[in-house]
Amino acid sequence: MNTELLAAAQAYCTPFYTQPGRAYHNITHIQNMLSALEIRRGLTPALALAVWGHDLIYDPQRHDNEEQSADVFDDWLAAASAPSELRQEIRALILATRHTSPPSTRTEALLIDADLSILGAAAPVFWQYERAIRQEYSFVDWPAYRAGRAAVLQGFLSRERIYSTPEFAGLETGARVNLGAALATLREADTEDQHGA
Numbered sequence: 001m002n003t004e005l006l007a008a009a010q011a012y013c014t015p016f017y018t019q020p021g022r023a024y025h026n027i028t029h030i031q032n033m034l035s036a037l038e039i040r041r042g043l044t045p046a047l048a049l050a051v052w053g054h055d056l057i058y059d060p061q062r063h064d065n066e067e068q069s070a071d072v073f074d075d076w077l078a079a080a081s082a083p084s085e086l087r088q089e090i091r092a093l094i095l096a097t098r099h100t101s102p103p104s105t106r107t108e109a110l111l112i113d114a115d116l117s118i119l120g121a122a123a124p125v126f127w128q129y130e131r132a133i134r135q136e137y138s139f140v141d142w143p144a145y146r147a148g149r150a151a152v153l154q155g156f157l158s159r160e161r162i163y164s165t166p167e168f169a170g171l172e173t174g175a176r177v178n179l180g181a182a183l184a185t186l187r188e189a190d191t192e193d194q195h196g197a
Helices: 003-017 027-039 045-053 065-079 084-096 106-115 123-136 142-157 169-196
Strands: none
Touching (some): 003 027, 003 045, 045 084, 123 142
8 A cells, every 4th residue: 555545535535533622533633543543553554544534524413423424535536536445444344433332353453542542541531532422422411420430431341351462551540540539429429410409
């Protein structure tokens, strides 16, 4: 794969990630994922393409963003004359970021771990992420958001391992601390709301 395809992908994808309303799923998220993979020497051209394509479409009111992103990016790859095998790999990688089932390949595992690396970030960065997610879901009233967000965070905490690759295993402890703190904050808010009702 040549660098021209990667450069073209970056140019094509960047406008998607600079759209208004993307408080977290923006260009910074993409750059952080690429960096997380690069510093762990896990970044391949296919992974780089999948990172660029995985959140092209992001509407928090929909549940098919990954499928939509995979379709849009595949159309672009086809127009760019990318090989069919590469297109199939990229599509599978993007769909893996739905986080609905364990990764089936090491490449999928690396992409998923990079996508979740924010969970194990330093506390100030993690809390900035939490605020950004709330901003993206500002259309949801607070009680419903609190319940939904708590379920998501608990889902990650309930996993035997959050990160499935050795490259990202060092983030496990920090992620569990961050998730536990965020859950505690949501539960405290729930208690305060009940007492105030």
